[in-house]
Amino acid sequence: MAMSLGWHIILACFGVAFPTMIFVVHRRGIVRNDPVALGLARRWAKVSAVLFAIGAVSGTVLSFEMGLLWPGLMGPFGDVLGLPFAFEGLSFFVEAIFLGIYLYGWDRMPPRRHLMMLIPMAIAGVVGTFCVVAVNAWMNNPTGFTFVPATGTTPAQVTDVNPWRAMFNDGVWLQFAHMWVGAFMLVGFVVAGVYAAGMLKGRRDAHHRLGFTVPFVFASVASVLQPVIGHLLGLRLAETQPSKLAAFELATTTESPAPLRLGGLLIDGEVRWAFDIPRLGSIIARNSFTKGVQGLDTIPLEDQPPVNITHVAFQVMVAIGSLLLVAAVAFWFARWRGHDFTGNRWFLRFAVVAGPLAVVALECGWVATEVGRQPWTVWQVLRTEDAASMSSGLWWSYAVAFVVYVGMTVGAFIVLRSMARRWRAGDEELPAPYGPPAARPDERSRR
Template sequence: MLIHDALVLAADPAGLLPARQQMAFTLGWHIILASFGVAFPAMIFVAHWRGVMRDDATALVLAQRWAKVSAVLFAIGAVSGTVLSFEMGLLWPGLMGTFGDVLGLPFALEGLSFFVEAIFLGIYLYGWGRMPPRRHLLMVVPMAVAGVVGTFCVISVNAWMNTPAGFRIVDGEVTDVDPWAAMFNPIAGWQFAHMWLAAYMLVGFAIAGVYAVGMLRGRRDAHHRLGFLIPFGFASVAAVVQPVVGHLLGGGLGDRQPAKLAAFELATTTESPSPLRIGGLLVDGEVRWALDIPMLGSLIAQNSFTAPVRGLDTIPLRDQPPVNITHWAFQTMIGIGTLLALAVIVYWVLRWWRRQDLLERTWFLRFCAVSGPLAVIAVEAGWIATEVGRQPWVVYNVMRTSEAAGDHPGLWWLLATTVVVYTGLTVGAVLVLRSMARRWRLGEQDLPSPYGPQTRLSDRKPGREAS
């Protein structure tokens, strides 16, 4: 075993480990901002629509402020997204050198979507007071569509890595390239839907959490209630639908990537029926400290009470992913997602059926305050489960990750520099957003909408409208 591991490590290129760390760090950082690009425009649209159609000054204030927050996050996301684009070629020359023709189309469309989103975000920001209200409202639509299209293009590349399509390999050369078939590979739609809903959960719970904190501090005005309810409504729908989409995405995983499913389920041997293992660790080839629920593993993974889940013992060791990381990342995503789904169901059932308003309950507001960070952890855990679970393949059953990396030991310096730069970006973003919130709490109002209600937004009392 030790001799085998030593030979594998000796064969790995010098740039493999720093490339992995760099990609994990930058992608994990960027995915949070990308989620705001996907979900935030729809929430801004709803707030603005309510402001225009219902003559609601509070909703207009929310739309204007959220747009400015979106602009800050978009600017930072543009930096991290550009870094990721360069990283694909710099960190993974074997992948892009071999499959550049296959992956060129989605990357090109993603770049185009980015520019469209940037253009209409600028028009929307500077359109306040300069455009008719309904036309101004419609500027959010292409911004939202561009964010969704761009995200689909990126997700389709990742889905292609899991289910490669749109090419053939003849005598070691990639031929018969069909970029459309590659982009619309067998799981691209379901994987995008899964990420799309995850983005609405992350953004919805994060924004609702901000207003929940404000209400915990005594700011229980209409501004805070509406600022909570709009994103919480989006997050509620996404949280309830997400388990269904996740289950459909996982259908057939045992056939597509049996090693990943075995790691998810911590299945060391093939069992029929297979139990659902909650918790646990794989130690010296044995599962320890796990809670087994009989048959439920087969039901969830195979839609059957008796169908077996293929065990790790049927898969060569060199083709297995890091089992414990994959298992715990998957269970973290599932556990948090289930908790958030139950929370929103309780909220809306009590609101509609019992006529109870949980926004008056401190314990619920405290839960909402932490729901945003929980959603972030769930999204990060989901990506770890997807990416680590596919290892050791960068393109499943076609190219190993070690074959995609370059032989550049100097990448450690790039990683260190990136960590410093991204830390600065994070601190800067937090300071800017906190400064904006503080000014809004003090009553500063800029660029008021001239087509809003008769009461001028600038005439509202200071301190009544906090972000």
């Protein structure tokens, strides 16, 4: 499940953020009669179609894995989680329909009506992601049901189900906002990095400048907003999941005020190789100069998460996010002062690396969230050992899934590289399988 989610989440980010970026460049092309922007929108739409097709496969695998790998979760809690999963499926179909209309609507629909096809497509991507995040947020903030523990021969039961309350649980809005903004960071830096790589190779035409600037603007805004949302989300942990916060901060004992502990590992019950900044931990984690962070020594050992994995993943996420924030602010400050960093090869090299760094930050964020909740699948209700399947045949299914994901990764790389080469060679009209024939020039002029 970790492999599948870690792979699929990157494609989910493109489903959330890419349609908005395509809308911006397409609208610019219509309003300003800019052929460069229109060409960029057309290319990005085809890339989006490839990623959507691959995401459909990985999403289908995930839907099967929910039932196969987590019978202890989906059995008793299926009625609780069914609503967001149903909405996610509907959102997927809506997104697919309008993506198809948008792809095949070039030169066949009035320009502004064609542009509007991106709006339901973008909304559907956001709604689908919200539904999936709502399930994860519910695991962290379980509500909307009554859990009756097992007694004697009577198995545990889930009663008084309120799926709407479960879907719109106490933590869903901040967790979704964190994911939504993170998607724009990832996609913005990844797409900008592609054009930064082209600029490093001497392609400094209007196409590459616009292709870099638009996603970099989105990534810059997201990198500024993300620490604020993350801070608000983290403030809830002291009350809702103190063991996760203790692992984040590597707090072995309760300290008031708590230091900010940079680096370090917990080895044989002792923190080693850490650098402490006094009081800053309380300020960041509790919004207070005096409130402490509950220590791991107050939490039973069997209820503690894997501390080192949680701590390292959290700090890597924060470190990369801070680095990207500084880079984005520095770029726009320098541009405001009249210096264009897109002519600086060192900055372009960093922009190329920023995309993979954003991916690592997003993956580490999910590792911190999921591993930090352990040993619970549903916080304080269902332990992971009771939720997961114990079938001996799972290793075979894992091997098959691994081969499928490797194949999709290689296939996506080959297809996208082939498309890029043909575009550079001047072949703009890439054929689409089962698509309608391209409109003739006389038909385009009539429209």
